[in-house]
Amino acid sequence: MVAIPLEIILSIIIVLLVSLLIFFLSLIRIKWKRSIKEKKQADWLKEHEEYLFTLLSTGEWSVRANVSSKFVYEAIEQFFLNFLKTVNDPVSQHHIQQWVEANFTERYRKQLTSRSMAIRLNTLYRIKKFHCTSFQAFLYDYYSSDKVSLEEKILILQILSIFQDERVIELLNKEEEEYPYFYYFDILTKFSNDIVVEKVIENHKNVTTKLQYAAIEYIGSQGWSEYEPLLIELIDHDNEEMSIRAMKALYQLHYLSDMAPLLPHFETERWQKKMWLAKLSMLHHHDACIPYLKQWLTDSSWYVRRAAANALLSYPTGEFELRQIAQFSEDAFARDAAKERLERGIGF
Numbered sequence: 001m002v003a004i005p006l007e008i009i010l011s012i013i014i015v016l017l018v019s020l021l022i023f024f025l026s027l028i029r030i031k032w033k034r035s036i037k038e039k040k041q042a043d044w045l046k047e048h049e050e051y052l053f054t055l056l057s058t059g060e061w062s063v064r065a066n067v068s069s070k071f072v073y074e075a076i077e078q079f080f081l082n083f084l085k086t087v088n089d090p091v092s093q094h095h096i097q098q099w100v101e102a103n104f105t106e107r108y109r110k111q112l113t114s115r116s117m118a119i120r121l122n123t124l125y126r127i128k129k130f131h132c133t134s135f136q137a138f139l140y141d142y143y144s145s146d147k148v149s150l151e152e153k154i155l156i157l158q159i160l161s162i163f164q165d166e167r168v169i170e171l172l173n174k175e176e177e178e179y180p181y182f183y184y185f186d187i188l189t190k191f192s193n194d195i196v197v198e199k200v201i202e203n204h205k206n207v208t209t210k211l212q213y214a215a216i217e218y219i220g221s222q223g224w225s226e227y228e229p230l231l232i233e234l235i236d237h238d239n240e241e242m243s244i245r246a247m248k249a250l251y252q253l254h255y256l257s258d259m260a261p262l263l264p265h266f267e268t269e270r271w272q273k274k275m276w277l278a279k280l281s282m283l284h285h286h287d288a289c290i291p292y293l294k295q296w297l298t299d300s301s302w303y304v305r306r307a308a309a310n311a312l313l314s315y316p317t318g319e320f321e322l323r324q325i326a327q328f329s330e331d332a333f334a335r336d337a338a339k340e341r342l343e344r345g346i347g348f
Contacts, residue, residue: 041075052079059095073107077126084129093131100130108135112142117149124152128159136163143171154183161190169199173207184214193222201227213245220249228253232261240270247276256283266292271301278307282314290315297325297334305333309341 045052051063080096104126111123127135142148143156160168168191172184188196200207200215207215216234219227231253234246243265250256259281266277266289274296281289289311296308312318319342326338 041071041078044072044075045079052076055099056083056089056092056095059098061099073104077104081126081129097131097133100126101132101134105132105134108132109138117152120152121155124155124159128155128162131162133163136160136165140165140167150179154179157183157187158190161187164192164195166195166199169195169207169211172211179210181210181213184210185217188214188218189221201230204230209239209242212242216242216245216249220252223253225253225255228255228257235262235265240273244270244272244276247273247280251276251279251283254283256280259284259286259289263288271299271304274299274304275301275307278304278311282311285315290317290321294321294325297329297337298331299333305337306341309337310347313341313346 048063051061055061080100084093084096108123108127111119114120114123124139126132127139139156139160143153143160148156157168157171168187172179172187188200196215196218200211201219204212204215216231219231228250231246231250235243235250237243237246262277262280263286265273268274268277277289278293278296281293293308293312296304297312299305299308309322312321315321322338322342325334326342327335329335329338
């Protein structure tokens with residue numbers, strides 16, 4: 001074992017301590033400079049507060065300030081962002097949009113060419129918050145750039161969908177484009193119902209699987225019972241996930257005109273299907289469902305047992321059936337599920 005001289009160890013410790021001291025001093029200096037800057041900006045905003053609120057209410061800007069100055073630009077931008085967080089006023093939002101597009105457009109375009117992805121994302125966020133529709137054509141072209149990251153692409157799609165740009169559907173429908181599923185539904189929610197119906201729901205056979213999933217969830221979230229036939233058709237789909245999603249959406253309608261088309265699916269071995277079928281059987285009682293619900297009280301899945309007991313209790317003879325199971329069933333799972341539901345009552 002090689003012995004390290006004490007002088008070397010002390011030297012290393014001193015170097016480390018000095019380095020840490022310099023690091024902490026630099027942090028303190030950065031924080032100090034930032035606090036001074038923030039105080040100056042706060043003072044500037046307080047001094048020009050009257051003019052800023054006049055701009056929000058009338059759209060008139062009577063301040064001779066150099067908005068190209070980073071100091072003033074950041075102060076005004078932060079004022080607008082804070083206002084939009086707390087106040088929902090379409091008139092003021094429109095005035096902010098007009099003013100930002102007139103004064104910040106060139107700065108935003110320049111920032112979108114920055115090497116820093118953080119700067120580019122923050123700029124896109126501001127374009128979104130300020131609803132700068134003048135960037136619509138630019139963003140559509142920018143989306144196809146090789147330099148654009150995945151995060152930027154998703155944010156651009158969200159912005160364009162807020163602007164009601166129907167070309168977003170075409171971009172999402174390209175097979176080579178793959179994003180996490182929840183973004184597809186999120187983007188659809190930003191469009192008007194008319195666009196979603198025409199471009200996706202009525203055209204569901206010609207869109208990608210993820211867009212079909214989003215369309216199904218959209219129907220359920222809107223409670224559009226007129227699409228019940230479509231959801232029942234999709235339950236028969238070869239794609240099992242599509243089938244399960246259609247069942248979930250059908251349940252969200254809180255209405256089912258006929259249980260008969262679903263009865264063949266009760267022979268399934270998939271616990272997800274059993275759970276949703278049990279829930280659906282509450283919407284339209286059918287005597288053929290009762291034997292399956294009683295059988296599913298012994299299922300290995302807690303979710304299936306819970307849904308089956310809940311559904312069974314909703315039937316006219318359900319309470320009697322559950323009491324019989326709770327008292328005489330040889331299956332411990334079934335007895336527990338029946339007792340729990342009898343104690344708690346029907347849940348939706």
